[in-house]
Amino acid sequence: MSEGVILSGFLAPHPPHLVYGENPPQNEPRSEGGWEPLRWAYEQARESIERMKPDVLLVHSPHWITQVGHHFLGVPRLTGRSVDPIFPNIFRYDFGMDVDVELAEACCAEAANLGLVSKMMRNPKFRPDYGTITTLHMIRPQWDIPVVGISANNTPYFLNTKEGQGEMDLLGRATREAIRKTGRRAVLLASNTLSHWHFHEEPELPEDMTKEHPERYDGYKWDVRMINLMRQGRMKETFQLLPQFIDEAFAEVKSGAFTWMHAAMGYPELAGRLHGYGTVIGTGNAVIEWNLQEGGQP
Amino acid sequence: MSIVSAFLVPGSPLPQLRPDVAPWGRLRDALAHAGDSLAASKPDCVLVYSTQWFAVLDQLWITRARSAGLHVDENWHEFGEQPFDIYSDSALAHRCVQACNDAGIKTRGVDYDQFPIDTGTITATTLMHFGSSALPVVIAANNLYHSAEQTEQLGAIAAAALQDKRVAVVGIGGLSNSMFRDNIDLQEDHILSEADDTWNRRLLALMESGDVEALRASLPDYAKEANPDMGLKQFHWLLGAMGGNFKQAIVHEYAPLYGSGGAVVEFKLQ
Numbered sequence: 001m002s003e004g005v006i007l008s009g010f011l012a013p014h015p016p017h018l019v020y021g022e023n024p025p026q027n028e029p030r031s032e033g034g035w036e037p038l039r040w041a042y043e044q045a046r047e048s049i050e051r052m053k054p055d056v057l058l059v060h061s062p063h064w065i066t067q068v069g070h071h072f073l074g075v076p077r078l079t080g081r082s083v084d085p086i087f088p089n090i091f092r093y094d095f096g097m098d099v100d101v102e103l104a105e106a107c108c109a110e111a112a113n114l115g116l117v118s119k120m121m122r123n124p125k126f127r128p129d130y131g132t133i134t135t136l137h138m139i140r141p142q143w144d145i146p147v148v149g150i151s152a153n154n155t156p157y158f159l160n161t162k163e164g165q166g167e168m169d170l171l172g173r174a175t176r177e178a179i180r181k182t183g184r185r186a187v188l189l190a191s192n193t194l195s196h197w198h199f200h201e202e203p204e205l206p207e208d209m210t211k212e213h214p215e216r217y218d219g220y221k222w223d224v225r226m227i228n229l230m231r232q233g234r235m236k237e238t239f240q241l242l243p244q245f246i247d248e249a250f251a252e253v254k255s256g257a258f259t260w261m262h263a264a265m266g267y268p269e270l271a272g273r274l275h276g277y278g279t280v281i282g283t284g285n286a287v288i289e290w291n292l293q294e295g296g297q298p
Numbered sequence: 299m300s301i302v303s304a305f306l307v308p309g310s311p312l313p314q315l316r317p318d319v320a321p322w323g324r325l326r327d328a329l330a331h332a333g334d335s336l337a338a339s340k341p342d343c344v345l346v347y348s349t350q351w352f353a354v355l356d357q358l359w360i361t362r363a364r365s366a367g368l369h370v371d372e373n374w375h376e377f378g379e380q381p382f383d384i385y386s387d388s389a390l391a392h393r394c395v396q397a398c399n400d401a402g403i404k405t406r407g408v409d410y411d412q413f414p415i416d417t418g419t420i421t422a423t424t425l426m427h428f429g430s431s432a433l434p435v436v437i438a439a440n441n442l443y444h445s446a447e448q449t450e451q452l453g454a455i456a457a458a459a460l461q462d463k464r465v466a467v468v469g470i471g472g473l474s475n476s477m478f479r480d481n482i483d484l485q486e487d488h489i490l491s492e493a494d495d496t497w498n499r500r501l502l503a504l505m506e507s508g509d510v511e512a513l514r515a516s517l518p519d520y521a522k523e524a525n526p527d528m529g530l531k532q533f534h535w536l537l538g539a540m541g542g543n544f545k546q547a548i549v550h551e552y553a554p555l556y557g558s559g560g561a562v563v564e565f566k567l568q
Contacts, residue, residue, distance in 0.1 A: 066372065067479065067556075068477070068480070068556070069480075069481075083411075083413045085352060085414050086353060086354055087355070088413055089406075092411075117479065121375050122375075122376070123370050123376070125368055125370050127370065155479070198355075201404045202356055281355065
């Protein structure tokens with residue numbers, strides 16, 4: 001067996017509005033569209049996935065919140081209906097996912113080797129969170145690639161950002177090692193929004209795009225600043241600014257997916273390809289790809 | 299007065315899933331005892347607020363008449379499932395939706411098959427034996443952006459909307475919310491820190507005394523020092539429903555829940 005590699009990593013946010021706007025057969029509510037620039041961005045990401053044909057998609061979601069350790073989906077197949085607890089009017093989705101349990105177990109073991117508390121989720125009745133499902137749908141709606149789902153341990157909120165991101169760094173390193181040892185060709189998905197200030201009331205027609213705009217101008221400016229750094233491949237600066245960005249833009253990257261992904265990729269100083277940016281109920285969302293193969297990264 | 303009984307209970311599933319762990323079993327027994335008191339107050343419905351049902355857009359209420367399924371907690375999946383079959387009084391829930399909107403709080407009903415009822419609501423309805431067709435619930439979400447004051451206002455609005463009914467009110471959520479972050483010997487569970495324990499006991503003593511003024515005065519410090527579950531908003535909601543007052547309280551049990559604090563408290567209104 002040859003050593004596994006990480007092919008690419010995506011910042012792949014999870015507003016269920018994007019699924020709603022697309023009207024896929026799996027989602028019960030019907031829309032008139034909406035959030036097209038972000039959905040077009042995901043179309044490009046889907047094309048990239050199609051070209052790479054990875055063995056597995058790994059997703060770290062802030063909506064599977066765990067207190068004791070980092071958890072990994074560990075059931076070969078999970079099916080059911082996911083109704084969003086916050087946006088049930090727009091997301092009632094019938095999912096079915098195959099889990100790469102062997103890789104998940106390897107990630108869990110490597111995390112433990114690095115001193116993290118880690119657990120396998122073995123309950124077949126478990127319903128994955130809507131963040132995991134939305135990101136996976138938007139990146140690969142065919143659901144024909146096995147996945148590894150990883151919880152967001154709440155350390156960054158319970159302790160502090162530095163300690164929390166430190167754990168996510170270790171989790172990323174563990175993930176990288178597990179991928180290497182299991183020989184997988186993997187794609188990583190960081191299911192995070194950028195600035196996270198949002199509306200507190202929903203427009204009568206959720207997809208009425210005349211109502212969509214950044215909730216706060218300072219949040220928008222932060223997003224642009226960070227995206228520009230990422231597009232230029234100035235990732236050291238990006239990570240130096242990350243704690244301030246988190247504090248001042250209420251950025252969802254605090255939950256750790258972004259750090260996990262870049263730690264797994266070895267923090268490459270590689271220009272991210274911006275597939276698109278847009279707001280959803282006022283929050284800032286970017287679909288950005290760091291393609292390690294095209295970038296010549298190890 | 300529409301409120302005939304009131305209870306503060308924990309939302310952790312551990313008392314249901316692992317009653318073999320001594321403190322969690324004591325909480326289960328206390329929840330059953332509180333459920334007996336609730337039933338004895340002969341309510342028409344149970345008004346429920348759980349910290350674990352998050353809303354961020356608008357205020358939400360369950361308007362679906364029956365919610366049934368099998369729940370697996372995102373943290374404690376290793377301990378098994380929680381079956382549930384919860385009846386709501388949808389007409390009364392619609393009344394609350396209307397009352398909130400009339401008060402200028404944008405509010406919606408939730409009526410969807412397989413909507414994820416939260417762990418706290420499932421645990422409390424199961425262990426306290428309410429949410430049946432004979433004793434339905436009226437369930438409100440915890441909007442994360444509502445302050446303690448707004449939450450108290452919501453409780454008051456709901457109680458006023460149901461004033462022609464006999465209503466039991468249940469606030470579901472924990473006390474100090476700092477948990478162990480490692481695997482522990484479950485039989486050795488205890489409150490994470492002495493400071494948390496002290497703050498919890500001080501709060502519960504004030505509740506028992508019925509000195510609402512002193513209790514209110516202590517809440518900001520408690521929220522700051524004990525890191526309570528959602529800032530103890532479930533108690534503010536109870537206060538609102540109780541008209542800001544009660545005579546005394548009975549603490550049926552206080553115990554650790556993986557380091558956090560949980561208490562089953564019954565408020566005496568007369």
